[in-house]
Amino acid sequence: MGWNRRYSLKSYVRSSLWTVPLIAVAIYAVVKPLTEMVGRWMIRQGILDPETGFFGLSMTGARSLLADIVSADLAFLVFTFGSLLVAIQVAGGQYTPRIIATTLLRDNIIRSISGLFVFTLLFANRTAGWMGEEQVHQFQVFIAALFGFASVVAFLFLIDYAAKFLRPVSLVARIGEQGLAVVDSVYPAPSSGVVAAPERDGARADPDRIVRLQGRSGIVLAVNLKMLVAEARRTRTIIEVAPQVGDFVAVDEPLFYVYGKAGAIDDSRLRTLVAFGTERTMEQDPMFAFRILVDIALKALSAAINDPTTAVLAIDQLHRLLRLVGKRSLRIEEIVDRSGQVRVILRTPNWEDFVHISFREIRQCGAGSIQIARRLRAAIENLIQSLPEHRHDALYVELALLDRAILSKQEFPEDVALARIPDSQGLGGSAASVAGH
Structure with a gap:
């Protein structure tokens, strides 16, 4: 997979809400068998009483507790995703649609809490289904209760967090912080006090080669400058990126201007050093x-x-x-x-x-x-x-x-x-x- 595809995939994952819950499912698939093994080991070592456990719950009490946890987390998930859809519509209509992918869907707190709800729901449901008619798996019930309590706390926190997060002052401040970070990375050097000449085309000769975009049109999201420099140094050329980051480039439009030994350049390799997408990122x-x-x-x-x-x-x-x-x-x-x-x-x-x-x-x-x-x-x-x-x-x-x-x-x-x-x-x-x- 080329660098551009990896970058586009990374950008997509960072702006997708479903990825963290999916990771939570993978964590559940690992944690649940481990807790079952630890529970059996604690019983064999005499650390845990299989009858009383941590809460002394009977079979009826354990099933009731687990059912409550499953119901609560399912309600939390429905409320969270339903509210998020409403928030996206309100924010897109009242502020700008461009904050949806750049701010709302990239918020790690909302994504992490959604993952917690999914994990707890699966864990509690599996624990209830794993118990037989006579034995209460006290350690698993205890872990499920802890995650259930954490889910309640996280849900209450999420309501307060979302209410504050969607305020205009919070949104514009977050965008401002992201903008400061980008400026720091793109313009790291302090101003020298000298204004750069605005024109450069007249000072540079016509390119020896033009590399054009092939495949699919899109917006330039990022350029791998480090690998471009390495490629230009290897071929003893100067490579000019025709569009700037954020520009829309159509198929067959210039992507690179190459000066020097243009025959040594591999067009397809150069194209993999520019990432494209459907929407600008920061x-x-x-x-x-x-x-x-x-x-x-x-x-x-x-x-x-x-x-x-x-x-x-x-x-x-x-x-x-x-x-x-x-x-x-x-x-x-x-x-x-x-x-x-x-x-x-x-x-x-x-x-x-x-x-x-x-x-x-x-x-x-x-x-x-x-x-x-x-x-x-x-x-x-x-x-x-x-x-x-x-x-x-x-x-x-x-x-x-x-x-x-x-x-x-x-x-x-x-x-x-x-x-x-x-x-x-x-x-x-x-x-x-x-x-x-």
Whole structure:
């Protein structure tokens, strides 16, 4: 199996809810025989009384306890999956569908608790079926009772966790954390204070070979840069990845541009170093976190929902991400080998791209809201104060556009003056809080 297929499979498993319950079934298949062996050993050694055990349950009491555990865990499972389906529908409609696979279905707490319910249900049901008419398997009943108690506690915790998890502030904060991690991995170097030249095509000759996509169209999820560098070094070539991570690539579109001894390159091997999927993921896509946060803000600002406070929460996280991005080197990524020779070129978003996605659409949809206008101004002015000077030009452009939008949206001079006050809370804070934001 090639690297791209392994990566796509891994991404699918991480965003699938059924995988952890399936693992729980495998664990049950191993644990249940072990507990039966341990129970028989404890009886032979005199550690466990086969009549009284830990609880002193009779056959009727043991069967009743196990039946209660099975019924409870079955109800927990039905409630959990039913509620999750409702939560997915609500979250997709109120926030954005893009949080379903990236956030909701990847939550390990929800997946693990579902696995616990499945394991306990199978264990208790098997224990009840394994007992004969005369002997109570006290150790297995004790283990089933422990897992049953753990299931009740986990269910109560899950209700509280899900209620908090689905709040707007929790969702946008989690997306912000994921975005910070991606920025750290894609842009590890601090900014040098020098703006990279935006154009490179004119400086590089035409490629000696173009490797095109075959098979199935899709979105670029990730690129195996380490193996690409090794392949380019082995063949003494320079390999340029034509799309950037997050782009949709159709069949027969360019996937790689090869410079140098192009005849030494194996096309099929290169194609296995790019993973494709049907939906963007965050692992190597720093722009996707911005896209999700902006979509949440736009949905909140829509006439159907009209919740500018949720949009302010999204702007908080965009502000947080931009502060980190602005301090990192965003040059066109030229990856070198151990000798310092450029081997791989991979395009990544530049500073203007991040600024545009963070402010343009939100300003267009929300400039009429004084709350949004004040929060956008607070974010822009804070970034101007905290980021290096070579990041300021794009921010000043956004500030000027915001002023023009306010004048076009607000009819009264008093509202214009109020909308031009930077406020990190949107409406309710003060300009004094901006500098320390």
